[in-house]
Amino acid sequence: MPLEDLDIHVTGVEATVRDTVHRFAAQVLRPAGEALDKLSPEAVIDADSVLWSVLSQYRELGLGRPDGDLSAEEQARLSYITSEELGWGDAGLAIAMGVSGFPRMVALQSGNPELVDMVKDNLTGCWAITEPDHGSDTLDFHGEVRHEGTSHGRPNVIARAHGDDFVLSGQKSSWVSCGTIAQAAALFCSVDMGVSELQKAVFVVPLDVDGVSRGKPLDKIGQRALNQGEIFFDEVRIPRSFMAIPPEGYDAAAGLVLTNANTGMGTLFAGLARAALELAIDYAKERKQGGVPIIQHQSVRSRLFEMFRKFEAARSLNRDVVLSNALNQPRLEYAIASKVTSTQTAFEVASEALQIFGGNGTSREYPIEKIFRDARASMIEDGCNYVLGMLAGTRL
Ligand SMILES: Cc1cc2nc3c(=O)[nH]c(=O)nc-3n(C[C@H](O)[C@H](O)[C@H](O)COP(=O)(O)OP(=O)(O)OC[C@H]3O[C@@H](n4cnc5c(N)ncnc54)[C@H](O)[C@@H]3O)c2cc1C
Incomplete structure (x- = not known):
């Protein structure tokens, strides 16, 4: 069951876009990510791999392209709404889609039309x-x-x-x-x-x-x-x-790219935390032990609550940082706070979710052990969290 979104300002258009991307995440990304996870790294990029159709379907959705008719705030809101869904679907594929836009982002930053023309937005x-x-x-x-x-x-x-x-x-x-x-x-x-x-x-x-x-x-x-x-x-x-x-x-450009990258990681891994939480809640309602579904045991409920609380806090911080980056001077320390919070939360929530699945949590028959492994890598990706913390700390 999907969790409700606390945001009371979601517009009709945003809800429609979110639902479309959620369908893509549930029907395309999640199953493709699970299938690719079981392959060798060479097979993942074979000519007949599902990877290529996933990337082309993503391009057809047009999510990576900013819509010039929208205000900066509207674009920022759509970016966190859609990226969270992609992270919910499959973190690795979501990263592949996000990082594909980096050469074009840098070309646009340069202001050189030759470079912008050279790097199309579909590569x-x-x-x-x-x-x-x-x-x-x-x-x-x-x-x-x-x-x-x-x-x-x-x-x-x-x-x-x-x-x-x-x-x-x-x-x-x-x-x-x-x-x-x-x-x-x-x-x-x-x-x-x-x-x-x-x-x-x-x-x-x-x-x-x-x-x-x-x-x-x-x-x-x-x-x-x-x-x-x-x-x-x-x-x-x-x-x-x-x-x-x-x-x-260089320093300014690199700082801005790291700020954007860390903010994006904050959104994607809030999405992964939500995926783990939803799976744990569903499982806890189905699995019976001690004569009742395990969600009726107080300890399981309080563990689910802790996961829910951490996820909502990570999502909320990230949304503020995305909006602030779009409307104010982007600030690396806030982006790092979001990246570290979301990835640490994703890891803790996925680990607790695995515990709630019991022995099944360790089996490759169930989705949670993959999500747990995906979350672990995120604490090093785009900068080891400890090093990022030191960088942010120097700015306080
Ligand atoms: C999933 C994933 C995706 C990635 N994607 C990309 C990508 O797209 N492009 C790219 O270029 N790179 C990418 N990376 C690389 C990533 O940015 C680096 O792994 C990360 O910055 C850490 O560098 P390192 O692995 O060399 O570890 P090291 O820098 O060697 O760090 C090893 C340990 O030493 C500690 N340490 C290092 N320096 C200090 C210090 N000064 N003070 C205190 N402690 C320190 C660290 O905290 C860490 O625990 C990715 C990594 C992962 C895991």
Whole structure:
């Protein structure tokens, strides 16, 4: 049974959109996510995988495209309403859909029409920022959590200015979402502009150019429907115009992208927490022990209440942050508060839901163990929660 939404301001249009996306999540995402979860990482991206039809059905829904007729507030409300449903359906697939828009988002940020034209809104994209030797380091734009007197050391990817071009060499980490299938990357990397120190910049890179190769799709605990893997750059030559954000704009752009990404994670994983809670309530009404459905045992009811309370709190914080980002100056510390709250809540609620399913909770015949595994990955995804907390703490 779906939970009611506390929001008393939901308009007729919003309710219709929510119901449409919920149907997509229930009828397409949930079953596809469960099927993909059981496959090898290679089979997930096979030509006959259901993944491709899911991605094309998502594009047909037109959710990733902003509607110019709506106000910023209306767009923000629709974004949290629809993203929560996607996270409810399948977190890994929802991430694949969200991250696909990153190259276009960066192209739009650049204001360069050539780049905007190059990255259509229907391609599979990725956010290539972390590196084998630089995970948390890459999200610490201002060196706020770096120990005094130390440096982050040598980057794994460097773009060297060379006449009218840049030449890219090195590799991004095996964690890049959609890394082995993306057609374009929002590439955040070090840049050698011929001045004494390396700097940072953002590029939009089509991934079908000479010198780009991919790693093996990553085999991992959860969000298995989400393809991840390395991208290698072997002397890849791109025109200067592919630099979307130059070094002087890097910190601001990277901060804004992390703010948006963490806010989006806050919505998706509130959706996952809701999925786990709803499954636990349904199961508790069906499963009989001690002569009655287990929901009639006080301990089970109070555990369900704790899950419900945590979910509503995470959802509520996230909705405020989404609205505030859209209407005020976006603030990273609030986005991080939402990401950490939602992912921690998703993990705790999914873990308690698994407990309520008893032995069945551990079986792959039931949906909850997958949701639990999907939630676990989220506390590291888009930044380890502890490191994000330190970054946010420096802003208080
Ligand atoms: C599901 C998933 C999806 C992802 N998607 C993408 C993506 O699309 N693109 C991309 O580029 N990357 C992606 N990542 C990578 C992700 O951003 C990194 O895994 C994350 O930033 C942590 O980096 P790391 O794995 O290298 O861990 P490390 O940085 O090595 O951290 C290991 C441990 O050390 C701790 N630690 C590290 N630095 C500090 C510090 N300064 N102070 C205190 N403690 C510290 C951390 O808290 C952590 O517990 C994804 C990861 C996952 C799990």
